[in-house]
Amino acid sequence: MNPEAFVLAGSFLAVCRAPAYFEELHARDLKILLITPSPAEQARRAARNREHPASGIEDFAFVGAGSGTEDAFLTEAVNAARAWRGRYRITGVLAAGETQVEPAGLLADALGLPSPGLRASRTCRSKLLQRWYLPEFAPRSLALPSGSHTLPPGTAVPYPAIVKPCGRHSSSGVVSVDGPEDLRQHLAGYPASETVLVEERVIGQEYSVESLVQKGKILFSSVTRKETTEAASGGRSFVELAHSVPAPPSGADAILLDATRRVLEELDFEHGISHAEWRIDATGRPVLMEVAARPPGDGLCVLYHLATGAPLEPEIIRVALGETAGYPACSRYARQIYLEHTPGILREVEISAELPGLTAEWVGPGGLWPRIAPGRPDDPATVRAVLVHKNRGDRLDVPRSSEDRALSVFLDAPDPQTLDRLEQRVRRAVTIHTDPG
Incomplete structure (x- = not known):
């Protein structure tokens, strides 16, 4: 019988910075297969070091080395999984990084394994689709398709406006514009291959909500308060400068937890962890900036460990394997x-x-x-x-x-x-x- 294996998909560095993933999988005697867009030389060199977490990786699939496009990620991930399916019995799949959410979701679906689900996996990779599926929480926005970053005649833009590429992450390419000329200059700077959103700038405190979900039910959900470069840059950039877990108590908590629950229900989110970024506007309305179907970035998993006394990664693995999971409240x-x-x-x-x-x-x-x-x-x-x-x-x-x-x-x-x-x-x-x- 082929040995059992687990597929991790994401940035090599992000995966290796979470050694609890490796510990949980090794404890179950599962082979670790990594799909990553990271350079092969860096990963293979680390894997030769017995002291490095990567030394426990059974096999690699390096995706997107040529174009780095979503299509390349998907095609090469599927090719790797087809080869692995003949050599291993794959028991779980986890997207640990943003660009691998959709490929991992499709692999898990084809193999009948727990995952966020096809709707959630696809929608969480596109801010445009999030505006389509979740209009109740969406800011007013206009999508400019790849190859045509020109506003249609007569388009009304609510200035100041935010311009953001649909498929990037880490605040890359997100900027505020104050008028038509400012907007035209920034639109000219995006590659023609990108779909770009132009939307109202929502003024208000920024938060995120992290939710652990199994069988469509939220096992744990908590609000994180965020601070960004918005004030210092005069609203020109939004790079995150602080995360507080949990957010200091306020009236925002109940609003955000309820809004996140409704978002996950609308997306038919089945199994996994979600990371939803929100602002609350002057009227008290929660406005969704974006929602991801993967573990949160920066040091948020470390913060949850500090706040609860328990690491989050083992529970994420349990959900991906279909085991009973749970997580304590912050203390x-x-x-x-x-x-x-x-x-x-x-x-x-x-x-x-x-x-x-x-x-x-x-x-x-x-x-x-x-x-x-x-x-x-x-x-x-x-x-x-x-x-x-x-x-x-x-x-x-x-x-x-x-x-x-x-x-x-x-x-x-x-x-x-x-x-x-x-x-x-x-x-x-x-x-x-x-x-x-």
Whole structure:
């Protein structure tokens, strides 16, 4: 009988930064098969290192190396799965990264395995389809198809407006425009192959809701409060600078949890984890920015571990395997903050005596993160890690996407007020030094 195997699909680095996936799969004696758009050389080199999580990967499928298009991802993922199906008995599939959500959903559907479902897998990869399927929560928008980024004559645009490519992630290409000429200039900068949305700019606090779903029922759902570069950039960019798990208590929680439940029901979301990004406008209406059918990015899984005392990844694996899953409520408040920097050449990170004994860990843009362990619910406010995501000598620019951020800090506390005070201490104590260049 062919050995049992599990297919992970996503960025090589994102998968390897979640070692709990590997631990859960190895504990079940499952072979790990990885579909990834990441460079083959990087992955194979890491797999030869016995100390690296990738050493536990049985086989790789490198997709999109030529064009990197959605069609290439899908075609090459299916080709790999067809070959694996003859050698393994595949028992689970998980999309751990944004670009692999639809291929993973199709593979799981064909194999009769738990997944978000075809509607959710397809719709969650397209902001255009999210506006179509979920009109109740959608901002007013206009879609400009690939090859034609010109507004139809007489089109009324509600300025200020947001321009965003339909298929990207990490805030890439998202910008605010103030008038017709500004809009024309930005539309001219998008590749002709992209579908672009032009939509009303929603003013209001930004949140996300993470939901663990099994058999169409929400097992766990929690609201995360977010801060972005919106204020500092005058509304020109929206790169995320802070995540707070759970969000400090407010009237927004019930609104967002109910809205997310209705979104998941409309998408027939069956099995998996969802990450829905929201704003609440001046009237109190929840407006959906986008919804994803994969684990949340940045350090949100780490934050849930700090806030609940339990890692989220094992439950995600259990859902993908059809096992009984569950997740505890948050018992602590956790936060990841990205410190802003002066553009220039990264020279050093300094931590003052206000936070004695704390050191920065230089993980670089392609490195693994250290394990960040949770404390007890009654622990005092604690800084858990300071991670530098760039290398010395790298050029740091004004953040226009998530990849431009240089340093993040993980901290937690028993209550939101204490967490706020610790954050201010961190901001005073940690300095990113750059040289002009």
